[in-house]
Amino acid sequence: GENVEQHPSTLSVQEGDSAVIKCTYSDSASNYFPWYKQELGKGPQLIIDIRSNVGEKKDQRIAVTLNKTAKHFSLHITETQPEDSAVYFCAASRSFQKLVFGTGTRLLVSP
Amino acid sequence: DTAVSQTPKYLVTQMGNDKSIKCEQNLGHDTMYWYKQDSKKFLKIMFSYNNKELIINETVPNRFSPKSPDKAHLNLHINSLELGDSAVYFCASSQDLGLVQTQYFGPGTRLLVL
Numbered sequence: 001g002e003n004v005e006q007h008p009s010t011l012s013v014q015e016g017d018s019a020v021i022k023c024t025y026s027d028s029a030s031n032y033f034p035w036y037k038q039e040l041g042k043g044p045q046l047i048i049d050i051r052s053n054v055g056e057k058k059d060q061r062i063a064v065t066l067n068k069t070a071k072h073f074s075l076h077i078t079e080t081q082p083e084d085s086a087v088y089f090c091a092a093s094r095s096f097q098k099l100v101f102g103t104g105t106r107l108l109v110s111p
Numbered sequence: 112d113t114a115v116s117q118t119p120k121y122l123v124t125q126m127g128n129d130k131s132i133k134c135e136q137n138l139g140h141d142t143m144y145w146y147k148q149d150s151k152k153f154l155k156i157m158f159s160y161n162n163k164e165l166i167i168n169e170t171v172p173n174r175f176s177p178k179s180p181d182k183a184h185l186n187l188h189i190n191s192l193e194l195g196d197s198a199v200y201f202c203a204s205s206q207d208l209g210l211v212q213t214q215y216f217g218p219g220t221r222l223l224v225l
Contacts, residue, residue: 034213043115043201043216044154087152098167099214101154 002027004092006102013080014110021105023090024072030092033066033073034099038087047088048075080109114138115217117202123223124192132187132220134202141207142166143185144214145177148199160185161207192224 003026013019025033031052036044050057050064050073057064061080066073077084090102115136124130136143144167145157159167163179174190185202199219205212 036216038152041218043203043218045216046213049213089154098156098159100156104152104154 002030002092002094002098002100004090004100004102006090006105008105009103010106010108012108012110015080015082017080017109019075019077019080019084019107019109021075021088021090021107022072023074023092023102024070025092025100026071027092027094028068028071029094032093033064034091034093035062035064035075036089036091036101038089038104040086044089077107080107082109082111085109115202115204115215117200117217117220119220120218121221121223123225125225126192126194128192129188129190130192130222131189132200132202132222134185134187134217136183136202136204136215136217138204138215140204140215141182142205142212143179143182144203144205145185145187146201146203146216148201148219150198154201158185158187194224197222197224 006023034049037047038044048062048064050066061078063076085108088105091099093099118133142161144159148154157171158177160179176188179185199221201219202217203214205214
């Protein structure tokens, strides 16, 4: 089955810096790659997603890139703000909505 | 209006007890899920229902029994609770199974088994 690895497990940046979180997946048939943000005490919330027919997608300060050949995808957050501090999860899916999540990255943005 | 709601938010109980967690979504979605998040924050799917029909059933002990009375509700009943069941349980929903769809998560139920 699908296996998703995520790095780093923790990431500390200064406000205004960029943050990059990387994930690799094992199932070459996976075709949907969402990123979720989980704030303390809350459920995960989708922030951006990408499908296998697209190499890059951007939404304001957030972008995701996908390299199907290498089977990895990354989340890029520019101009980080303290409110970006949270746990971020990548996930991969090939069919029937079964999302397989990465192990999470705890992002801390210091003012 | 809360899109996906769960009750209770916190659940503290003794080993061996039976408990239920309820989930409701008002998004008009056809598919609902239960996830378990352990103490290391690892999120893993447990069950998925589409139009009240069980679609995904991961290797979950049969002490866990989901029930979907209608499309908008998916409840989780746990028998003979064990210490290892302590976790946060999230309900989620998505439009349907046709295309891979965004999943919307509830706020979670924090279960502590003593």
